Amino acid sequence: MTQVSNLPTAAELDRQVHRLYNIARRARTIAAILANPQATGDGVEYASARIPRALSAARRLLALPGVADHEETPYAVSFLTAAERQLNAPSAGLLRIAAAARRAAARADAADDDFGVVVFRDTEERCRLLVEAAVVEPVLGRRGWSARDRAASDALQQQAACWGLAKGADSARATEPSLADFAPAASAYLSQQAAARAAARTRCTAGIRCTESTCLSYGAVKVTYLVDSWLCADCIKAANTRLTAEGRAPDTVRPIPEGTPESGRYIVTLYNGTGKGARSVECSNPQRAQFIAETERPFNNTGYTIRVAAPPQD
Numbered sequence: 341m342t343q344v345s346n347l348p349t350a351a352e353l354d355r356q357v358h359r360l361y362n363i364a365r366r367a368r369t370i371a372a373i374l375a376n377p378q379a380t381g382d383g384v385e386y387a388s389a390r391i392p393r394a395l396s397a398a399r400r401l402l403a404l405p406g407v408a409d410h411e412e413t414p415y416a417v418s419f420l421t422a423a424e425r426q427l428n429a430p431s432a433g434l435l436r437i438a439a440a441a442r443r444a445a446a447r448a449d450a451a452d453d454d455f456g457v458v459v460f461r462d463t464e465e466r467c468r469l470l471v472e473a474a475v476v477e478p479v480l481g482r483r484g485w486s487a488r489d490r491a492a493s494d495a496l497q498q499q500a501a502c503w504g505l506a507k508g509a510d511s512a513r514a515t516e517p518s519l520a521d522f523a524p525a526a527s528a529y530l531s532q533q534a535a536a537r538a539a540a541r542t543r544c545t546a547g548i549r550c551t552e553s554t555c556l557s558y559g560a561v562k563v564t565y566l567v568d569s570w571l572c573a574d575c576i577k578a579a580n581t582r583l584t585a586e587g588r589a590p591d592t593v594r595p596i597p598e599g600t601p602e603s604g605r606y607i608v609t610l611y612n613g614t615g616k617g618a619r620s621v622e623c624s625n626p627q628r629a630q631f632i633a634e635t636e637r638p639f640n641n642t643g644y645t646i647r648v649a650a651p652p653q654d
């Protein structure tokens with residue numbers, strides 16, 4: 341009978357430590373998602389599923405003879421413990437709430453629930469700001485959360501639990517629904533925002549706004565000749581009077597037949613009036629397009645244009 345040693349050969353041990361290393365490095369990369377203030381819901385879910393799997397794979401390797409004692413193992417383990425800490429940090433919970441709040445805001449928007457849109461967007465924004473504040477970067481003078489940030493995080497998690505935004509994220513807190521932590525000042529501000537949104541919605545039922553800066557009345561139509569303009573009936577008359585005086589044919593400017601369909605594809609381009617950047621939103625009717633143009637403010641100085649997309653070719 342031959343005595344078979346249980347000890348791995350040096351080559352085997354190297355291979356196992358190398359595997360541990362790869363797992364640890366990968367875990368470190370994935371954990372970075374959970375520190376990114378702009379992480380998407382998909383990214384957070386991915387990281388939340390992958391990190392525990394990496395940790396169990398690492399634990400299996402560490403249980404093999406010799407691996408835990410290998411001189412390079414502590415370094416790999418430090419990546420893994422950092423990833424585990426990130427997974428369990430309040431930031432990860434806040435990012436889950438942010439993703440849930442974004443979905444809730446989209447649902448509220450689809451249901452014309454202005455207060456819902458305002459509240460959920462505000463929740464998302466506050467979560468992401470706190471994740472940003474959690475970054476520790478001593479060189480840049482960033483020391484992570486203050487006591488105030490910690491309190492704000494607790495309040496947000498509690499609030500999110502009340503609104504059903506934190507299912508599974510922090511079930512211990514999901515007990516007593518209470519809006520008491522919702523500061524009255526913030527509440528008044530949000531109510532004001534919601535009222536402004538509702539007012540814009542009412543205004544925009546008349547359709548797209550006339551682009552003549554002296555007019556700006558609602559219910560304008562797409563016209564011939566003045567390519568980027570949307571004009572009301574009065575401004576069409578005024579434009580023709582001006583153009584006739586310049587020697588153009590009368591009725592140069594006319595509503596484009598089928599130029600303002602009730603249901604079509606309206607592309608609202610929101611641009612940065614004082615810098616670079618633009619974002620487009622597609623809408624299915626002129627009322628919605630004008631509403632988006634008046635309520636979405638991705639830049640400090642947002643301007644907009646609305647155009648009708650060519651109907652799809654059959």
Ligand SMILES: [Zn+2]
Pocket residue numbers: 550551552555556557571572573574575
């Ligand atoms: Zn006008």
